[in-house]
Amino acid sequence: MDKFIVRGMPEQIARDDLELLSGVETATVGHWRVFGFMDRGIQGLLRGKRVVGTAVTLAIPGPDSTLLHHCIGKLRPGDILVVDRLGDNRHACWGGAVTVAAKAAGAVAGIVDGPCTDIAEIEGSDFPMWCRGLSPITTRLYALGGGFNVPVSCGGVPVLPGDAILADESGVLALPPGDVRDVAREALRRQQVGGAREEQIRQGALLGDLSGASAKISSCA
Template sequence: MYTINDMPEPVPAGDLQLLADVETATVGHWHLFGFMDNGIRPLLRGRRVVGTAVTLAIPGADSTLLHHAAGLLRPGDILVVDRLGDQRHACWGGGVTIAAKAAGAVAGIVDGPCTDLAEIEESDFPMWSRGLGAITTRLYDIGGGLNLPISCGGVPVLPGDAVLADESGVLVLRRHEVRGIATEALRRQSAGKSREASVRDGAKLGTLTGASAKVLARIDGGPN
């Protein structure tokens, strides 16, 4: 009925610290994989979190294993919940929020609806989900899996993956990818700020990016 594996090794703190200054949309300028679909959205505005993925798969109207998993979470964990296709039942509400925050978890991500938005806001606990719902799960004791490969937002998530989530979306990275991708993203963010400063001083965006040269080459007799 239940598959429960060991809690994953946390992502190195230095890697998470580097990733914490990265915007998901910056990575989206060149990296193609690991982005959950945009139906999974933040319930609280203006938040960016990084952490270690703890993965959970629970079926339909049953959240028994979610309640158990909440007691196993550690500081820095992000609980990522695969609802196995169910979009009707809200498995995560105020009680789970309080338990997850008390354990030190930094966020929850649910491939389905949540409930009790006011309590989530009062707890100041960042959540990403497919909106809100009033029909909740129960303790039916059907089964589920903890810390096994799951799918959330169309993305495969492994226990111990690094997770970056902000207002633009959720990005899942394998542990070995974090430092390289974060370093490149920070370089691009720095270059972007310099370009923005130049535009404010009168430079043309298309000139700086090369877009205008491409357009002019076409309209001035370039290849069609």
């Protein structure tokens, strides 16, 4: 069996679908959808970032980032690299040089199911990253193996090459391409309703009355 699996690049999510999704908050989708949300331990390193893009996937083992270095230049504008660390939470595979390379290729973000390093360089590059915090212990070029554009698991979520990714300050959501438009439209509708409700509360309405919670309490009295 080959140590390295390197497959072709996935078809990118339609631009119109990504534009629609870009107005969505992950927490809005979390009001009704239960699938596709990565573990909440994967958090953004940069405040105030929201990104959408096409998942390009990578799986690399513990101390080794050989395949990451090899494939980082294959990324395209609009791609988000999703890295499965195969259970490792000790070694940082992503640092300053990888950040510069990913941004130069046009990628819009990176998501790592493990730690990163070189936070100052990531901030200096203004490159959105989601990961499990920071580590000073880095990977090396051991050529142990790995897979590029293979099905991966990131934050407990299966991610296929070509899936849509929405990431913001609340977390990361992976969506099959065919679900993007319906999910985005429903989320935008709910956000509009939510905005109107918040304005009613500012004007003196009670949240319990608007949400129906107070009626439920009264019916139980």
